[in-house]
Amino acid sequence: MFLNITFALLIGGLIGVVGHIRKEGKMVKPRRTKKFIYLGVFEEVIMGALAAVFLVVSSDxxxxxxxxxxxxxxxxxxxxxxxxxxxxKIRQKE
Known part of the structure; x- marks a missing residue:
């Protein structure tokens, strides 16, 4: 089971990077503004990896x-x- 979680973590993170590059056109570095910390590419990596781990663990x-x-x-x-x-977010601004 640990091997499955490790594979899911790595593959989900890799797909997150691919999705980020597809959306932004490049890898965006993390940055800090006055009100918010933008994680850049790490946001996509974390979301992809967590989604993959949760799906793999739940489906076994x-x-x-x-x-x-x-x-x-x-x-x-x-x-x-x-x-x-x-x-x-865009919808709330309008």
């Missing part, structure tokens, strides 16, 4: 291929969650 796959596929799907799901949160 029996093969490594299933772990990889679930981690990839969950990594893109974490990217979709961040896109939804950005949409809600």
């Amino acid at each position: 796959p029996d093969s490594t291929l299933k772990v990889v596929l679930l981690a990839v799907i969950a990594g893109f799901g974490g990217d979709a969650l961040l896109a939804c949160l950005d949409f809600l």
Whole structure:
């Protein structure tokens, strides 16, 4: 089970990086403003990795291929969650 969680963590984080580069066009470094700390690429890595770990732990796959596929799907799901949160932020400003 520890090996499955490790694979999910790494693959979900990698998918988070890919999603970040696809969205921003480059890797954005973390920065601090007066009101907020923007995590940059780490935000996407953390969300992708956590989503992948939660999906793998909850489904308990029996093969490594299933772990990889679930981690990839969950990594893109974490990217979709961040896109939804950005949409809600824009919607509140209007």
